[in-house]
Amino acid sequence: MKVAILYGGESPEREVSLKSGRCVYNALKRKYKVKLFDPSEKNFLKNFIKFKPDCVFIALHGGIGESGAIQGFLEVLKIPYTGSNVLSSAICLNKIICKKILKSSRIPTPPFIIVENKIKNLKIPFGYPVVVKPASLGSTIGVKIVKSEKELMIAIKEAFSLDEEVFIEKFINGKEVTVGILGNEEIEILPIIEIKTKSGFYDYKAKYTPGESFHIIPPDLPKNVIKKIEKIAKKTYRVLKCSGLARMEVIVDKKNNPFVLDVNTIPGLTEVSLLPDAAKFKGISFEELCERILKLGLEKWEKKIKK
Ligand SMILES: Nc1ncnc2c1ncn2[C@@H]1O[C@H](COP(=O)(O)OP(=O)(O)O)[C@@H](O)[C@H]1O
Ligand SMILES: [Mg+2]
Secondary structure, three states: OOEEEEEOOOOOOOOHHHHHHHHHHHHOOOOOOOEEOOOOOOOOHHHHHHHHOOEEEEOOOHHHHHHHHHHHHHHHHOEOOOOHHHHHHHHOOOOHHHHHHHHHHOOOOOOOEEEEEOOOOOOOOOOOOOEEEEOOOOOOOEEEEOOEOOOHHHHHHHHHHOOOEEEEEOOOOOEEEEEEEOOOOOOOOOOOEEEEOOOOOOHHHHHHHHEEEEOOOOOOOHHHHHHHHHHHHHHHHOOOOOOEEEEEEEEEEEEOOOOEEEEEEOOOOOOOOOHHHHHHHHHOHHHHHHHHHHHHHHHHHHHHHOO
């Protein structure tokens, strides 16, 4: 079977994606005829079509790779692909839409307000610190924790320079955990990881510099809280119609109340990334994990064409 791995792309997460793509390539090369393709390269389309892939492993993060655009392109070409479909990818990439759906499904997510273009009469219904975020970026790009109105204006300006939509979220002081999930109709929840950072803010540097963040399995939380987080993560996966894989980010406040922060439909896939690390803890090797993701993509496709 021929598998095209898509990596790189033009999003701000290009560098991470290049690493994920290479790791997936090494994991699958023994069993499959694999080839790496970067959609931002000049002859991408020609070379991709010429390869005639039987399946596409999408290792792109952010931008068109995680937004449903590449997924739609592959649907048009009738090529099976890994991960979530067009709709689910699009919902999860836009944090404002995603939070609205979570809220209406009674899944806890931090309170937020959308920043309209007129920022003069901004009324924030919660106190400082607050978190300013662009709606559709990842890797903490443009995310700012702010403590005053003056800082707020600067952060909003910066966020608007990166994205058309910006929102302000209540800052939740607590533990940050992440939950990886694999599956289509049947889902498997991976061990929850607590993320510890030196600064308390899981920013770009903490995410990708060795020694700047630590994974703690299991998290330092009571069993009933862990169960609650698992339940919320599963419900989130269903409500947002995720398939294949996803990794949710949850903040647990001082009173042990979990809040869903972020849903990644194409989480980092290097051997030291969070979801692969959680899988490893459960005895699933990186090679097995990549093959599982690939097979889930094919399974989803077969079910879809039968309908
Ligand atoms: N409401 C919040 N309260 C506390 N910390 C937050 C909040 N929102 C974001 N953060 C911190 O910022 C990081 C990045 O925010 P997130 O919403 O996950 O954006 P991204 O998609 O860029 O990862 C989180 O991992 C967390 O450390
Ligand atoms: Mg995040």
